Amino acid sequence: MAEKVTIYDISKKLNISAATVSRALNNNPKISQKTRELVLKTAAKMNYKQNRLAQALKSGRTNNVGVIVPFINRSFFSSVIRGIEEELSPHGYHVIICQSHEDVDNEIKQIDTLLNTQVDGIFMSVAKTTQDTSHIQKALAENTPLVFFDRKKDVPGLSSVIIDDFKGGYLATQHLIKQGCKKIAHFSGDLSVEIYKNRHQGYLKALKDHGITPLSRFSLQVNSKLESGISAVKELWEFEEKPDAIFSASDYAALGAIQELRKIGIKIPKEVCVVGFSNEPFTKYMELPITSVDQTPFEMGKIAAQVFLEQIESQILTAEKKVVLAPELYIRDSSNRNL
Amino acid sequence: MAEKVTIYDISKKLNISAATVSRALNNNPKISQKTRELVLKTAAKMNYKQNRLAQALKSGRTNNVGVIVPFINRSFFSSVIRGIEEELSPHGYHVIICQSHEDVDNEIKQIDTLLNTQVDGIFMSVAKTTQDTSHIQKALAENTPLVFFDRKKDVPGLSSVIIDDFKGGYLATQHLIKQGCKKIAHFSGDLSVEIYKNRHQGYLKALKDHGITPLSRFSLQVNSKLESGISAVKELWEFEEKPDAIFSASDYAALGAIQELRKIGIKIPKEVCVVGFSNEPFTKYMELPITSVDQTPFEMGKIAAQVFLEQIESQILTAEKKVVLAPELYIRDSSNRNL
Numbered sequence: 070m071a072e073k074v075t076i077y078d079i080s081k082k083l084n085i086s087a088a089t090v091s092r093a094l095n096n097n098p099k100i101s102q103k104t105r106e107l108v109l110k111t112a113a114k115m116n117y118k119q120n121r122l123a124q125a126l127k128s129g130r131t132n133n134v135g136v137i138v139p140f141i142n143r144s145f146f147s148s149v150i151r152g153i154e155e156e157l158s159p160h161g162y163h164v165i166i167c168q169s170h171e172d173v174d175n176e177i178k179q180i181d182t183l184l185n186t187q188v189d190g191i192f193m194s195v196a197k198t199t200q201d202t203s204h205i206q207k208a209l210a211e212n213t214p215l216v217f218f219d220r221k222k223d224v225p226g227l228s229s230v231i232i233d234d235f236k237g238g239y240l241a242t243q244h245l246i247k248q249g250c251k252k253i254a255h256f257s258g259d260l261s262v263e264i265y266k267n268r269h270q271g272y273l274k275a276l277k278d279h280g281i282t283p284l285s286r287f288s289l290q291v292n293s294k295l296e297s298g299i300s301a302v303k304e305l306w307e308f309e310e311k312p313d314a315i316f317s318a319s320d321y322a323a324l325g326a327i328q329e330l331r332k333i334g335i336k337i338p339k340e341v342c343v344v345g346f347s348n349e350p351f352t353k354y355m356e357l358p359i360t361s362v363d364q365t366p367f368e369m370g371k372i373a374a375q376v377f378l379e380q381i382e383s384q385i386l387t388a389e390k391k392v393v394l395a396p397e398l399y400i401r402d403s404s405n406r407n408l
Numbered sequence: 409m410a411e412k413v414t415i416y417d418i419s420k421k422l423n424i425s426a427a428t429v430s431r432a433l434n435n436n437p438k439i440s441q442k443t444r445e446l447v448l449k450t451a452a453k454m455n456y457k458q459n460r461l462a463q464a465l466k467s468g469r470t471n472n473v474g475v476i477v478p479f480i481n482r483s484f485f486s487s488v489i490r491g492i493e494e495e496l497s498p499h500g501y502h503v504i505i506c507q508s509h510e511d512v513d514n515e516i517k518q519i520d521t522l523l524n525t526q527v528d529g530i531f532m533s534v535a536k537t538t539q540d541t542s543h544i545q546k547a548l549a550e551n552t553p554l555v556f557f558d559r560k561k562d563v564p565g566l567s568s569v570i571i572d573d574f575k576g577g578y579l580a581t582q583h584l585i586k587q588g589c590k591k592i593a594h595f596s597g598d599l600s601v602e603i604y605k606n607r608h609q610g611y612l613k614a615l616k617d618h619g620i621t622p623l624s625r626f627s628l629q630v631n632s633k634l635e636s637g638i639s640a641v642k643e644l645w646e647f648e649e650k651p652d653a654i655f656s657a658s659d660y661a662a663l664g665a666i667q668e669l670r671k672i673g674i675k676i677p678k679e680v681c682v683v684g685f686s687n688e689p690f691t692k693y694m695e696l697p698i699t700s701v702d703q704t705p706f707e708m709g710k711i712a713a714q715v716f717l718e719q720i721e722s723q724i725l726t727a728e729k730k731v732v733l734a735p736e737l738y739i740r741d742s743s744n745r746n747l
Contacts, residue, residue, distance in 0.1 A: 116549070116550075116551070131524070131525075133521055133524075133525065135504075140486075141480040141481070141486050141489065141505065142480070142481065142483060142486035142487075144481060147479075147480050147481035148481075150480065150507075154507075163506070163517055163518065163521045164506070165474075165504045165505065165506055165521065165525075166480065166504065166505040166506065166507070167502070167503070167504055167505065168489075168493075168505070178502055179502065182472055182502045182504065185470070185472075186470075186472065186504075186525040186526075187525075210455070211455075212455070295693070324693060331695075350690075351689075351690045351693060354634070354663060354690060354694075355693075355694065355695065356670075356694065356695045356696065357695065
């Protein structure tokens, strides 16, 4: 690649001082019109690339913000990003996105990348594997506001916008009980992750409030993958006592469950009701649309952006704001016995 | 927000020259161990943020590359990005992503953002509305390699990795003819966009090669949205002569078409066969899985990354390389009459 042209190269070429070149490039009134034009022309000819970032640093703003998500191809995350963009775009901010693929090592590098590119703020939904938070505290140490959404860590001084996952789990389970279901299985996801733990707690509380004793065999830790939903149904159906409902903390596992249940000839929702979580678009596209808990991702993104703007405007970078949004249950054919 | 601490602030605090501070921070051996430690300690205490980017610029690399896509929430684009990441990650590159939402104004800002953050390269699939290419030529002018994927513009000196959309259109149409279909409608997308034009040309050529005269009323420009597919079927079914197949240049419109056809009681694939394009994951999740043309996005991303690496390694930034990949037809129930 060609060597980068510096103001020293231009000064050498024109036999004038580097300071004069710099002043000319920055429209300093001390420099004559003639010299300025000569410098600009020479700079253009030599393909000089002014370090606009260094200039932005002088004003303290780059107008870029970074978003780190586990995956961009989950509708939930792409909708949050859309909310952030819609809220920040009128304020002149540009959004750059990184995906961690649930790998804390990627996350560490991405925080570095974003801090190195001098973003004005970071929005982040942490990877499932993230335990230690020193990379996140780095942003705080560098005076870069960081706002968590959906999946947070408890770091003093950092704000978060999440949904009430406990309530989501409660709503879904309560709905199944109202359909007449009494043997409700739960596909939980990794219970060391806060959101899954809370959904699971909501499920248990709803059962308890309706006098149903939870069967521990009915709670399975299932990945948010179609294949994992299929395996989980196979596992459950090996026993004599079968569930009459499945509440899955993931839409993909719910879809796998439905495919497997249909394959073994079980009628949905008559024999088994199924509810998912996240309201992925495909849930409503299916010939048998899937009931799901909506996490209002677009609003989540907008509110996270508002929290960031407040911090920037108030110049208080450690304002710890905790926003909790209410989830909504979208009842569809996969669990609706009153059709 | 707090003012940024500079080396001048540190030099004032310690009453030593800024040059000494700078040398100490950069581990210059001219500086005594004692002074270096004092400077580092003071810098840390004052929360000094070293401009690591400026340092990266000295070496000419930031190890960041940017990707601009119309949308992150289309499986095709997120899979291309995954391919780019997998290929570049072992080389130490980090990928930052921007979405244009099919808006050329966003694209212009994003090219600026990426050039300002001094990325080492840009990967780009242009917005449908993009006509003028001066913002793209800017990357070329700044010696930043840019590689197009899927949707390209003909800019001298820039490389591209695309699929053979003509072949994709041909394969899909030929398959429908082999199923016995003779009245094949086509949902084309905006024909001023190269990829859609080529798919349409492939459709016309396949008809011609099999002695079928295309009906112009059967070619509709349909958005890649579910609702647009529904409207298009309504429009087609107003006429006496109905199609016996639909080849849609988008999976979303194909899905809409299927929903509407089932609603009006038409049997798929017996009465009407349907084929989509892009092989979005939902096409295989459906109870009636949808035939679709796969664009090998993961491979496309990997190859685009290889083209970039070759340019960086050869130091030739204007190597115009044109890669065309072959699409694959995934035949599923929505068009398979031989089940």
